[in-house]
Amino acid sequence: xxxxxxxxxxxxxxxxxxxxxxxxxxxxxxxxxxxxxxxxxxxxxxxxxxxxxxxxxxxxxxxxxxxxxxxxxxxxxxxxxxxxxxxxxxxxxxxxxxxxxxxxxxxxxxxxxxxxxxxxxxxxxxxxxxxxxxxxxxxxxxxxxxxx
Amino acid sequence: xxxxxxxxxxxxxxxxxxxxxxxxxxxxxxxxxxxxxxxxxxxxxxxxxxxxxxxxxxxxxxxxxxxxxxxxxxxxxxxxxxxxxxxxxxxxxxxxxxxxxxxxxxxxxxxxxxxxxxxxxxxxxxxxxxxxxxxxxxxxxxxxxxxxxxxxxxxxxxxxxxxxxxxxxxxxxxxxxxxxxxxxxxxxxxxxxxxxxxxxxxxxxxxxxxxxxxxxxxxxxxxxxxxxxxxxxxxxxxxxxxxxxxxxxxxxxxxxxxxxxxxxxxxxxxxxxxxxxxxxxxxxxxxxxxxxxxxxxxxxxxxxxxxxxxxxxxxxxxxxxxxxxxxxxxxxxxxxxxxxxxxxxxxxxxxxxxxxxxxxxxxxxxxxxxxxxxxxxxxxxxxxxxxxxxxxxxxxxxxxxxxxxxxxxxxxxxxxxxxxxxxxxxxxxxxxxxxxxxxxxxxxxxxxxxxxxxxxxxxxxxxxxxxxxxxxxxxxxxxxxxxxxxxxxxxxxxxxxxxxxxxxxxxxxxxxxxxxxxxxxxxxxxxxxxxxxxxxxxxxxxxxxx
Numbered sequence: 001x002x003x004x005x006x007x008x009x010x011x012x013x014x015x016x017x018x019x020x021x022x023x024x025x026x027x028x029x030x031x032x033x034x035x036x037x038x039x040x041x042x043x044x045x046x047x048x049x050x051x052x053x054x055x056x057x058x059x060x061x062x063x064x065x066x067x068x069x070x071x072x073x074x075x076x077x078x079x080x081x082x083x084x085x086x087x088x089x090x091x092x093x094x095x096x097x098x099x100x101x102x103x104x105x106x107x108x109x110x111x112x113x114x115x116x117x118x119x120x121x122x123x124x125x126x127x128x129x130x131x132x133x134x135x136x137x138x139x140x141x142x143x144x145x146x147x148x
Numbered sequence: 149x150x151x152x153x154x155x156x157x158x159x160x161x162x163x164x165x166x167x168x169x170x171x172x173x174x175x176x177x178x179x180x181x182x183x184x185x186x187x188x189x190x191x192x193x194x195x196x197x198x199x200x201x202x203x204x205x206x207x208x209x210x211x212x213x214x215x216x217x218x219x220x221x222x223x224x225x226x227x228x229x230x231x232x233x234x235x236x237x238x239x240x241x242x243x244x245x246x247x248x249x250x251x252x253x254x255x256x257x258x259x260x261x262x263x264x265x266x267x268x269x270x271x272x273x274x275x276x277x278x279x280x281x282x283x284x285x286x287x288x289x290x291x292x293x294x295x296x297x298x299x300x301x302x303x304x305x306x307x308x309x310x311x312x313x314x315x316x317x318x319x320x321x322x323x324x325x326x327x328x329x330x331x332x333x334x335x336x337x338x339x340x341x342x343x344x345x346x347x348x349x350x351x352x353x354x355x356x357x358x359x360x361x362x363x364x365x366x367x368x369x370x371x372x373x374x375x376x377x378x379x380x381x382x383x384x385x386x387x388x389x390x391x392x393x394x395x396x397x398x399x400x401x402x403x404x405x406x407x408x409x410x411x412x413x414x415x416x417x418x419x420x421x422x423x424x425x426x427x428x429x430x431x432x433x434x435x436x437x438x439x440x441x442x443x444x445x446x447x448x449x450x451x452x453x454x455x456x457x458x459x460x461x462x463x464x465x466x467x468x469x470x471x472x473x474x475x476x477x478x479x480x481x482x483x484x485x486x487x488x489x490x491x492x493x494x495x496x497x498x499x500x501x502x503x504x505x506x507x508x509x510x511x512x513x514x515x516x517x518x519x520x521x522x523x524x525x526x527x528x529x530x531x532x533x534x535x536x537x538x539x540x541x542x543x544x545x546x547x548x549x550x551x552x553x554x555x556x557x558x559x560x561x562x563x564x565x566x567x568x569x570x571x572x573x574x575x576x577x578x579x580x581x582x583x584x585x586x587x588x589x590x591x592x593x594x595x596x597x598x599x600x601x602x603x604x605x606x607x608x609x610x611x612x613x614x615x616x617x618x619x620x621x622x623x624x625x626x627x628x629x630x631x632x633x634x635x636x637x638x639x640x641x642x643x644x645x646x647x648x649x650x651x652x653x654x655x656x657x658x659x660x661x662x663x664x665x666x667x668x669x670x671x672x673x674x675x676x677x678x679x680x681x682x683x684x685x686x687x688x689x690x691x692x693x694x
Contacts, residue, residue: 060680067687071608074238081234085227089432092418099418107417113223114481118474121227121234125467128238133460136689143692 205287215484228439337528445599598625616668624660
């Protein structure tokens with residue numbers, strides 16, 4: 001049970017913030033409640049890669065690659081929705097006969113919009129979550145490989 | 149009107165909400181509880197809570213009302229309300245959670261390091277919050293007026309005062325459990341009566357929704373007109389009616405055609421075709437754009453993402469929200485369609501938003517079943533008003549107390565809550581004629597033209613500068629706000645200006661993106677120096693972080 005939505009108070013440093021983050025072993029690290037001002041310095045555990053944390057050219061290139069991959073994925077799936085759903089008003093406008101078709105006594109537009117669009121959206125979302133997590137896994141493997 | 153079960157049902161929902169709020173608050177009030185909670189709460193619970201807060205009066209009452217009135221074209225509202233979560237998932241959810249920003253102004257400052265931009269974002273959060281609160285209060289006024297026969301201002305005042313007092317006293321701090329409970333209550337309150345309605349429709353011999361020679365009244369009906377309209381009677385005569393006019397119709401008498409409503413079978417049943425011109429198509433695409441891209445900019449939606457422990461959980465939670473919201477949105481269509489058969493008088497009175505609460509008794513009769521189901525629906529409607537208004541009010545009061553009053557104290561928060569609550573109540577008492585979903589649609593348009601470009605470009609494009617962001621929000625968001633003000637307060641327009649102003653998103657969203665990118669390119673030197681770090685922080689997988 002949780003009480004969230006406490007009024008954000010960005011200028012008040014949180015005690016949880018200033019304490020040191022546990023690194024590596026022990027209980028899983030706490031989730032930090034951080035508000036804008038106090039949270040500009042990401043804490044990078046010692047085990048992660050100097051390329052990333054120290055903003056070397058290699059690290060920069062790595063993260064750029066990941067961002068590009070994730071953005072491309074998001075854009076591709078948006079295109080699927082854009083065509084799949086966004087094409088419908090246009091389709092109904094240029095081919096009114098499609099709008100008049102009935103399936104099981106229900107007009108096709110009602111069926112497509114009122115019922116089928118929701119599972120379609122969920123399916124696209126599910127695909128995204130899977131592929132985005134795979135992208136991140138690939139990235140993690142790439143970054144951690146030299147050390148293992 | 150005298151359903152004696154409605155008021156007890158509403159009171160019960162309100163009391164349970166307040167009680168769980170206080171009880172939950174006592175259980176979890178320290179920062180550490182907050183931290184722990186974000187780890188134990190599963191994505192499913194969290195998603196139900198987000199859905200509970202999101203499904204507002206517009207979803208519960210408004211969508212069905214619009215479907216009753218306009219037919220297939222407005223199915224884009226529920227589709228868009230759900231699809232907004234897909235856009236949120238694809239472009240915002242995980243990076244935003246990793247950014248650590250708690251509110252939109254936080255994100256502005258964190259990403260672009262500008263306090264002035266933070267102030268601008270604050271103003272937009274407040275405006276969107278108020279615009280979104282307005283229809284919640286309207287819906288409350290309408291529901292109580294319809295079911296308990298009270299004057300319209302009573303319901304708006306009651307919800308306004310209850311929610312304001314509750315948030316100010318700290319009882320309803322959007323405790324996850326309360327919001328999750330509200331989701332399931334809302335789903336039940338629409339699903340159970342829908343089953344009974346479908347069975348009743350079967351038992352009545354499946355009356356046609358759009359009979360070839362027009363709808364007829366199933367029982368003798370007397371209606372009191374609420375909105376000015378022109379009726380076209382079956383014999384071809386026209387008659388102008390004004391609010392307060394009383395009309396009587398005998399059983400079996402055809403329903404007159406009402407101006408401004410989709411009347412004929414083709415109008416209502418089929419998408420607007422080439423005949424109705426490009427304006428209809430423009431309005432449809434504009435609505436799609438506003439709802440798809442507006443959800444991510446709603447103040448009460450983003451705050452909730454903080455409950456997720458990390459970016460990956462934020463993504464999974466969003467996916468579950470999408471599914472839960474999608475299930476819910478299957479239901480209003482049933483009410484809108486059956487309303488065409490059982491409550492055609494609403495087309496004449498103009499109070500189409502009341503279809504959800506009136507339909508159970510209209511279809512099933514005023515027996516025990518009908519009255520019980522009507523009370524259940526009313527309870528669900530109040531759950532919608534309470535949960536969404538509380539979430540919005542908490543968000544708005546939060547930014548007012550920290551960014552306007554400048555203090556994070558409890559007293560400051562209470563003062564901010566009262567300020568945040570009074571304005572929409574006053575507005576709601578003066579604006580009653582607009583469709584609930586349309587007002588919400590305007591709030592989405594403003595969010596889509598201001599915060600959507602800010603979030604999407606801020607997360608994915610290194611080149612965004614504070615000047616670019618501010619210019620984009622001012623121009624795009626400003627254009628949307630102007631359109632809203634003209635729609636709500638200005639004179640009635642016709643033709644293309646009306647279409648451009650009533651559904652502005654199709655031009656204001658591209659405008660906001662264009663200005664934001666152009667000004668950022670022109671002020672390239674202002675781009676934050678630590679952008680590499682920020683991008684790393686937004687996008688690096690959770691596994692590498694701790």
